Amino acid sequence: MNNSVMIQIPGTTANCGPGFDAIGIACTVYNDFELTFHDSSRLVIEVDGEGKETIPTDEKNIAYQAVLDLLRKINHQIPGMTIKMFNRIPLSRGLGSSAAAIVAGLVAANELTGQSLSKQQLLDIATSIEGHPDNVAPAIYGGVTINVCRDGATECLRIIPPKPLLMVVAVPDFILSTKAARQVLPKQVPLQDAVFNVSRSALLTGAFCTGEYRHLSAAMDDRLHQPYRQQLVPGMPEVLRAAFDAGAFGSALSGAGPCLIAFCDQNADHIGQCMVDAFQANGITASCMVLSIDTDGAKRI
């Protein structure tokens, strides 16, 4: 049995507008995660890159907890371990950093213990830890994933769109925890809003399957979460509008925010600059990342 493994895990953008807790995409921004088991009982966690100052380096670390969850699941003894991570996924911004940490811990521990669990089993464990499947599924499988929770398991359909798609992410310089962004959501919604989202989610899935991205303008509209979260992201309507005016097919809140994401197939840098400028006009400093779809998901490197 090898006692050390290195995993690369992609960031993810969830919801894509209407697909709240259901649709997610793996993106070409990656964390590196190294797990080593050793004989001593010590736990060592070293964090570099994003979150270096804030991510816990003790038992509270969620990647470490995911390693423990997997070891307990397969009745493996808990050894001493060293975790080294280099993070490029911005924290608490809506690009799935927590999902990446959970998936990293699960995949690394599974690799070190003989790969006894399937991707489906890892997905089910990851979903139960994260609480929703739309980030952990694409982090595991790559691509665009449509995710349905049923009878305690997560059913995941992975799509690789037939035409290239770029994702322009405007990253504002403030954080918003997913927990806080879920607390502003209502417990119930009007039937017409549910119908609105059902039709847009179906159109969105069809656009990804066929590459008919001209539908994304209508397909990325949402009434289930964005109207409530807008108050948490200054300038959100203006930034989304700026992306569209600059030529994006469509735009939305990335995950629970505060990142805003636009989809296009050209002029990505220009669209990004327009989004950053629109944030700036609303008093928010932001930077821009141009990403494409990661098709591999978490993998050993």
Ligand SMILES: Nc1ncnc2c1ncn2[C@@H]1O[C@H](COP(=O)(O)OP(=O)(O)O)[C@@H](O)[C@H]1O
């Ligand atoms: N690499 C990591 N290792 C351990 N914990 C992490 C890591 N990345 C993120 N986290 C935890 O996840 C939290 C952010 O999760 P969340 O609020 O869901 O935002 P995000 O949209 O980035 O997933 C961080 O505050 C941190 O506690």
Ligand SMILES: N[C@@H](CCOP(=O)(O)O)C(=O)O
């Ligand atoms: N469906 C979730 C997605 C959260 O994604 P994150 O990247 O912000 O953690 C939600 O909208 O709450």
